[in-house]
Amino acid sequence: MSNTAFLSLEKLTLAYGDTVAVKDLDLSIRQGELVAFLGPSGCGKTTTMRSIAGLLRPQSGRISLDGADITRVAANKRSVGLVFQSYALFPHLTVFENVAFGLRLKGLSGTELESRVDAGLKSVGLTSFAARKPAELSGGQQQRVALARSMVMEPKVLLLDEPLSNLDARLRLEMRAELQRVQKETGVTMIFVTHDQGEALSLADRIVVMLNGAIEQIGTPEDIYNRPASAFVADFVGFENIFAIENGRLRAGNGPIELAMPLPHDAAGLAWRPRMVTLGSGPFQGTVRGAAFSGSTREYLLDTPLGALKAEVDAAAPAHSAGTTLAFDLPVEKAAKLERFN
Amino acid sequence: MNSRLFPVVVLFLVTAFLIGPFFIIVAASVSGGETLAFPPQGLSLKWVAKVFQVESFRESFAMSMLLAIGGTGAALVLGIPASYALSRYRLPFGETIRTVVALPIIVPGIIVGLALLRYLVVPFRFNITLALFLAHTALVLPYAVRVVSASLNNLRSDIEEAAVLLGSSRAGAFFRVVMPNIRSGILAAFILGFVTSFNQVPVSLFLSGPGVRTLPIDMLSYMEITYDPSVAALSALLAFMSIGIVFIAERFLGFSRYV
Numbered sequence: 281m282s283n284t285a286f287l288s289l290e291k292l293t294l295a296y297g298d299t300v301a302v303k304d305l306d307l308s309i310r311q312g313e314l315v316a317f318l319g320p321s322g323c324g325k326t327t328t329m330r331s332i333a334g335l336l337r338p339q340s341g342r343i344s345l346d347g348a349d350i351t352r353v354a355a356n357k358r359s360v361g362l363v364f365q366s367y368a369l370f371p372h373l374t375v376f377e378n379v380a381f382g383l384r385l386k387g388l389s390g391t392e393l394e395s396r397v398d399a400g401l402k403s404v405g406l407t408s409f410a411a412r413k414p415a416e417l418s419g420g421q422q423q424r425v426a427l428a429r430s431m432v433m434e435p436k437v438l439l440l441d442e443p444l445s446n447l448d449a450r451l452r453l454e455m456r457a458e459l460q461r462v463q464k465e466t467g468v469t470m471i472f473v474t475h476d477q478g479e480a481l482s483l484a485d486r487i488v489v490m491l492n493g494a495i496e497q498i499g500t501p502e503d504i505y506n507r508p509a510s511a512f513v514a515d516f517v518g519f520e521n522i523f524a525i526e527n528g529r530l531r532a533g534n535g536p537i538e539l540a541m542p543l544p545h546d547a548a549g550l551a552w553r554p555r556m557v558t559l560g561s562g563p564f565q566g567t568v569r570g571a572a573f574s575g576s577t578r579e580y581l582l583d584t585p586l587g588a589l590k591a592e593v594d595a596a597a598p599a600h601s602a603g604t605t606l607a608f609d610l611p612v613e614k615a616a617k618l619e620r621f622n
Numbered sequence: 623m624n625s626r627l628f629p630v631v632v633l634f635l636v637t638a639f640l641i642g643p644f645f646i647i648v649a650a651s652v653s654g655g656e657t658l659a660f661p662p663q664g665l666s667l668k669w670v671a672k673v674f675q676v677e678s679f680r681e682s683f684a685m686s687m688l689l690a691i692g693g694t695g696a697a698l699v700l701g702i703p704a705s706y707a708l709s710r711y712r713l714p715f716g717e718t719i720r721t722v723v724a725l726p727i728i729v730p731g732i733i734v735g736l737a738l739l740r741y742l743v744v745p746f747r748f749n750i751t752l753a754l755f756l757a758h759t760a761l762v763l764p765y766a767v768r769v770v771s772a773s774l775n776n777l778r779s780d781i782e783e784a785a786v787l788l789g790s791s792r793a794g795a796f797f798r799v800v801m802p803n804i805r806s807g808i809l810a811a812f813i814l815g816f817v818t819s820f821n822q823v824p825v826s827l828f829l830s831g832p833g834v835r836t837l838p839i840d841m842l843s844y845m846e847i848t849y850d851p852s853v854a855a856l857s858a859l860l861a862f863m864s865i866g867i868v869f870i871a872e873r874f875l876g877f878s879r880y881v
Contacts, residue, residue, distance in 0.1 A: 382788030
């Protein structure tokens with residue numbers, strides 16, 4: 281993996297008619313990286329991916345791939361593969377012919393074509409399905425055909441649109457392993473789009489969190505999970521207690537709250553996961569409004585001077601019923617320090 | 623009446639109503655008598671044989687075939703790209719275009735025929751055969767657009783993008799992945815258009831001239847002069863031809879899915 285940018289987007293602005301979907305986006309991706317575009321629907325992640333594929337012409341900005349400016353290069357000349365969320369297999373062609381489609385257009389035929397297609401099908405474990413039509417395959421199998429169809433073209437970048445979202449839990453695990461294996465074996469640069477943070481965290485080398493057509497944070501899964509840069513990212517990765525800092529104090533529903541520890545002066549806010557909240561001791565008081573048992577842990581919803589708060593404790597600890605008043609603390613050293621509060 | 627029996631009786635009556643005339647025509651066509659009559663007098667195939675000896679029938683049959691095949695072909699050449707554009711792009715006035723394309727079904731044929739005669743053929747001495755061809759193309763176009771649109775709407779548009787990303791051009795993607803998947807819809811549209819055109823009377827009635835006549839019009843005028851069973855024989859033959867076409871279409875395409 282080299283450190284120079286393999287795929288780079290510079291000041292990319294994308295629009296549908298008058299609606300700007302992505303504004304001035306800058307991003308560079310290294311060769312062989314597995315990158316996730318993560319964000320809620322409408323954040324511009326799919327739009328950005330489509331512009332990399334060449335299916336959407338940017339309004340302004342530049343896309344370069346492997347040292348060449350491809351902003352104006354047609355989609356069929358880019359060496360970019362895309363595995364569609366719906367798989368988009370050709371229904372009238374067999375699995376073999378689906379995988380052979382692009383190779384035939386390249387002028388391959390005869391035994392060379394056959395061996396390339398066979399290798400592609402073998403790599404996704406579908407050799408025995410070559411003669412079937414897509415309609416005779418399960419969703420997971422169809423997706424693997426779509427993956428093989430893109431991979432036999434040896435693309436410089438492989439894009440995947442929500443690759444795991446249509447699969448059931450067991451297949452999802454399988455496909456995740458499959459994608460990691462393909463990426464490892466071929467070294468292809470992969471970008472996948474997802475709205476599921478779990479998917480992004482478990483699969484990607486680097487995550488690009490997007491919101492409202494702009495990048496909210498870029499980082500490794502550990503960065504994103506442990507050090508969210510903004511309130512939005514914190515919320516997205518499961519920090520459920522998020523507070524802004526105002527004049528060195530936490531802003532809360534009933535006025536600012538003083539914490540025992542001095543607050544970091546360079547943070548715009550602090551965020552705690554429910555299990556970072558200390559329950560049973562501390563300077564604050566809260567009333568239990570509700571509790572949820574989830575096997576290994578128990579989650580409490582508390583009414584506190586800070587507003588509603590979520591705390592999670594080991595289920596082995598004795599349960600508290602609704603209405604009980606409990607002491608709690610928000611340990612500053614455990615909190616994620618947010619650079620931006622939005 | 624038994625409640626189970628009632629629907630069966632209704633079904634029988636409706637079927638008899640629909641198919642009855644066909645049996646009467648077939649029976650009348652094998653009559654041995656000299657006039658068109660039911661029940662037939664005697665049994666003979668001489669009127670069936672006569673159909674093939676009447677020269678005007680041969681000529682008007684050729685004309686009708688030419689119009690049905692040519693007109694439907696032209697309607698598809700116009701209709702397939704139109705359907706594609708209407709279903710894939712958000713066109714300005716898309717709904718208006720859809721309505722205009724459907725007009726020939728809505729406007730009575732008599733009016734279309736009269737209008738073409740009065741404002742195209744008469745003032746401009748427009749060639750009647752050409753006018754017939756244009757009229758039949760327009761009459762079939764709504765069916766072509768409707769049936770082809772139905773198959774296009776059942777086809778995901780992302781397969782075209784997939785084809786493009788695999789190296790195909792936009793036009794190539796249309797011919798490689800769209801056309802093969804709407805082929806049965808196109809054939810269904812062709813058959814529907816063919817039958818519509820072949821059976822067309824009101825428009826063709828106005829657009830007839832010396833030596834230019836479609837088969838149904840020719841049969842009408844034949845009957846006005848000669849009231850013999852050969853018209854019944856010809857009708858029966860045409861009905862068998864239509865049944866044959868629909869049967870083949872159903873067998874190979876699952877025709878009924880599209881209409």
